[in-house]
Amino acid sequence: MGKDVIVACDFAGKNEVFSFLDLFRERKPFVKIGMELFYAEGPEIVKEIKKRGHRIFLDLKLHDIPNTVKKTMAVLSRLDVDMTNLHAAGASAMMQGALEGLRRPDGSRPLLIAVTQLTSTDERTMKEELLIENLPLPEVVMCYAENAKNAGLDGVVCSPQEAEKVHARCGAGFLTVTPGVRFADGDVGDQKRVMTPEQARVAGSDYIVVGRPITASPDPVAAYLRCVKKFCD
Ligand code: C5P
Numbered sequence: 001m002g003k004d005v006i007v008a009c010d011f012a013g014k015n016e017v018f019s020f021l022d023l024f025r026e027r028k029p030f031v032k033i034g035m036e037l038f039y040a041e042g043p044e045i046v047k048e049i050k051k052r053g054h055r056i057f058l059d060l061k062l063h064d065i066p067n068t069v070k071k072t073m074a075v076l077s078r079l080d081v082d083m084t085n086l087h088a089a090g091a092s093a094m095m096q097g098a099l100e101g102l103r104r105p106d107g108s109r110p111l112l113i114a115v116t117q118l119t120s121t122d123e124r125t126m127k128e129e130l131l132i133e134n135l136p137l138p139e140v141v142m143c144y145a146e147n148a149k150n151a152g153l154d155g156v157v158c159s160p161q162e163a164e165k166v167h168a169r170c171g172a173g174f175l176t177v178t179p180g181v182r183f184a185d186g187d188v189g190d191q192k193r194v195m196t197p198e199q200a201r202v203a204g205s206d207y208i209v210v211g212r213p214i215t216a217s218p219d220p221v222a223a224y225l226r227c228v229k230k231f232c233d
Contacts, residue, residue, distance in 0.1 A: 005227045006057050008032045008211030014041050021052060023221050030055040032209055046079045055082040061115055063087035066097035073101030081110050085157060088114035088144035095151035113155050113177050114148035116141040142169050149174050159193055160200040167204050179209040186213050197230035
């Protein structure tokens with residue numbers, strides 16, 4: 001599977017997302033649709049973006065009882081998305097249920113990726129609020145990645161800094177989908193630990209998820225192509 005750049009389409013509504021996507025006339029980017037856009041516009045937005053020829057990572061981070069997640073994944077799979085995700089904290093039965101739900105009648109299914117610990121969760125929150133006290137945060141991340149691998153998932157969302165370790169622990173074929181990417185000469189914004197597209201490639205990321213360095217650029221197509229050149233070529 002080739003490396004690719006996934007553009008995080010964090011827009012509030014369809015007018016904004018369509019004006020953005022209209023800019024891309026030749027290479028159609030793989031796009032990430034998150035909760036904001038999905039809940040604002042509903043499943044139609046997925047169908048419309050798919051119809052325009054984009055691959056889609058539907059980032060809804062499911063976390064519920066196995067039966068509910070299985071049935072919901074079946075609905076999402078029918079939207080013909082290419083990748084979707086859930087919280088590894090939902091545990092193995094939920095992850096296996098999700099995989100079953102995603103499988104289409106022809107045997108195909110979208111890639112399924114797990115969120116380990118959200119990057120907004122720090123060690124204090126993990127220990128004091130989630131009561132995970134016996135392991136440091138990076139070890140919890142690796143444990144969740146292993147659980148996801150053992151449940152049959154395709155990979156995890158992680159920081160590019162963790163990609164190498166995840167591959168060492170879960171195998172080279174286990175996908176690392178990594179946000180937190182910035183150009184060397186760009187704004188870091190609210191991201192804390194960032195890597196450039198070249199560094200993410202060297203670290204072994206399989207997909208980089210890039211939002212504002214592309215969406216807020218004065219020339220989004222040039223910024224996207226710069227990412228592709230640095231990360232994929
Ligand atoms: O604009 P930016 O490049 O920071 O966007 C990164 C995207 O990746 C956003 O959609 C953000 O919600 C998502 N993300 C992240 N860090 C995580 C998980 C997801 O930045 N740990």
